[in-house]
Amino acid sequence: MSPDEQACAIVGDALNCPGAIAIGADMSSVAAWDSLGHMAIVAGIESALGRSLTAEQIASITSVRRVAELLGR
Known part of the structure; x- marks a missing residue:
């Protein structure tokens, strides 16, 4: 898994929306x-x-x- 894919997976899992997070997503979107x-x-x-x-x-x-x-991209 590439760092980009891993980042999307980590953020998606953490925010309870797996598969719905793209590499271009940020805090405002x-x-x-x-904070949690x-x-x-x-x-x-x-x-x-x-x-x-x-x-x-x-x-x-x-x-x-x-x-x-941070994951080494």
Whole structure:
């Protein structure tokens, strides 16, 4: 699975809308991406990477593309 596909899957699963998230989605375009959803996305990324993210990395997650970058896109 590519980082783009993995990012879409992580965000979709975290926001309870699997298969409905595209790589171009961001915080402003997905209603379910609220503070709780954001923390679920962070947990999904950390699980995939096997490590914790820094505060700066967590704050930088504003789009699915950014998730893909963190996953090694």
